[in-house]
Amino acid sequence: MKSIKLALVASGVMFALSGCISNGASENASTNVQSNTTSAKTAIVSELSNEQQLDVLVAQYYNESLTFKPINATYSGRSEFNDKFTPEISSKNRAKKASFYKKYQQRLAFIDKSQLTGQALLSYEILNRDLALKLEGMQFPTYMLPINQMAGSHNTFAGFGSGQSAQPFDTTEDYSNFIKRSEGFVAWLASVQRSMGEGLKQGISLPKPLAKKLQPQFAAHVVKRAEDSLFWGPIKNFPESFTSKQKEKITAQYRSLIMTQLVPAYKSMSDFLANEYIPNSRTTVGYSDLPNGKAWYEYQIKKNTTLSLSADEIHAIGLSEVSRILDEMKKVKQDVGFSGSLAEFFDHLRDSDEFYYNTPQELIAAYENVKQKIDSRVPLLFDIAPKAPYVVKAVEAYRAQSAAGASYAAPAPDGSRPGVFYINTFNLKAQPKFLLETLSIHEAAPGHHFQIALQQEIEGLPDFRKFGGYTVFAEGWALYAESLGKELGLFTDPYMWYGRLADEQLRAMRLVLDTGFHAKGWTRQQGIDYMLANSSMAKSDVIAEVERYIAWPGQALSYKLGEFKIKQLRDYAKKELGDKFDIKAFHTQILIDGALPMPILEEKIKRWVATQ
Known part of the structure; x- marks a missing residue:
């Protein structure tokens, strides 16, 4: 990332300042402190180019976003989040997320888009669009439908716990991290149950056939012996470097984790689905049948x-x-x-x-x-x-x-x-x-x-x-x-x-x-x-x-x-460039900047064609 070292010199200060926008911490501060804050921010901004400011902003945006999605951090190789799980579903946490999005919207507004080119311009356009879309989506009660038979953090967690996914099990600290992550999962799963229960009262539930497919995913983890659990996988596959004493200690910890925390959590969710949720889930299937469903769809x-x-x-x-x-x-x-x-x-x-x-x-x-x-x-x-x-x-x-x-x-x-x-x-x-x-x-x-x-x-x-x-x-x-x-x-x-x-x-x-x-x-x-x-x-x-x-x-x-859109862009490039069109170069242009929203991809390809 261009000039990122220079930009990061100021990043700690900018991050602290930006935090004041959303968390209300400045409400009791004196006018003098607020004035100094504004002056400091102005000074910092004036020292950095628009591209450098954006470098700082997007790096901090991603780092802070991982507190809401620790699972993503593990997938991306960030080990410092390996002991954390998805935050509980609650009005407090939803408010935190909304404040997070608004804070970065406000910070982005200080950057002059007209001064950006290349990757920086794409990053600005993507983040600006994404933040607005995420805030728009928060008007809908998605939290009442947090999981389904196709996907959900419950399946990701099981994959992690099996030892066959992104969660590492190479050191004793790795094993300890998963125990801590499991505590977060148990708390999150309880909040899922509460949210789905609230959804039933509001007329917002999974259709009955889907709920029936979801329930066995939890029942499968209700075992009588820890050795029969999917989560016993890391115990079966200890690293050779572990001592007998370490293996013995961790085995006891995992036996307790599985039988006293995970199995009860899975059983509670399985019973809730079987006894309360499925009997009362809806018989219709479309979002148009939900409250405000047309707009939601x-x-x-x-x-x-x-x-x-x-x-x-x-x-x-x-x-x-x-x-x-x-x-x-x-x-x-x-x-x-x-x-x-x-x-x-x-x-x-x-x-x-x-x-x-x-x-x-x-x-x-x-x-x-x-x-x-x-x-x-x-x-x-x-x-x-x-x-x-x-x-x-x-x-x-x-x-x-x-x-x-x-x-x-x-x-x-x-x-x-x-x-x-x-x-x-x-x-x-x-x-x-x-x-x-x-x-x-x-x-x-x-x-x-x-x-x-x-x-x-x-x-x-x-x-x-x-x-x-x-x-x-x-x-x-x-x-x-x-x-x-x-x-x-x-x-x-x-x-x-x-x-x-x-x-x-x-x-x-x-x-x-x-x-x-x-x-x-x-x-x-x-x-x-x-x-x-x-x-x-x-x-x-x-x-x-x-x-x-x-x-x-x-x-x-x-x-x-x-x-359709990619084919449309290929046809456009071929028509505009004629004999100069190179399919390999076109494919490189589609892929070389990562995933883009289609309107932004279209503008990017048109800019590329114009330079050929």
């Missing part, structure tokens, strides 16, 4: 897509895309010589054993093989690639039933842990062979792994951008990456091409279903029937997808809309 669209599109516009785009892709699928049916209808072709693809693997091991091995094939061809379209490698792994058993079919986890920033391309082996009939190439492109290279790992490796990128992101950028890029398959020499087999169409169809149907559920009154069954009629997806996979869209309003819109 419109916010979710804006938050997830970064675009100004209405639910009706998105729904219409989805219907058009579903129809187009169905026509492409009919061509594949003809190419492979299938004489029945398209619906019969879907049934054939769902039911024929030839399209599925017999064991989880075979499935994982197939993805490891296609990984080598794709990795060798990526340089055809890219001049850049992440230094960090990635591996293929099965989704852990404790979350497999509710997890997506595939997902990606970023590598450790220091290179100590590779990126992970997760494949869900829970239901082999939800993992057809024809998805091999397209799914690997999406989740790994040149999809999520390229974009996310590269973002972490960009020199000088502020941490709030290095470890932040936008669903529409990440998922839009991954779906766009799938569209590069033929240019990479893939999809030569008609069934593999069908796999690409099937994946694209999934994203097109999401536009229809997400808006259908949350803006048009669609039922869960209506969504299931629509997906089964327009794809060859397994029914179990369809149900998981439908319940995902119900749980995450707006998130599923990001894929197709993000892909």
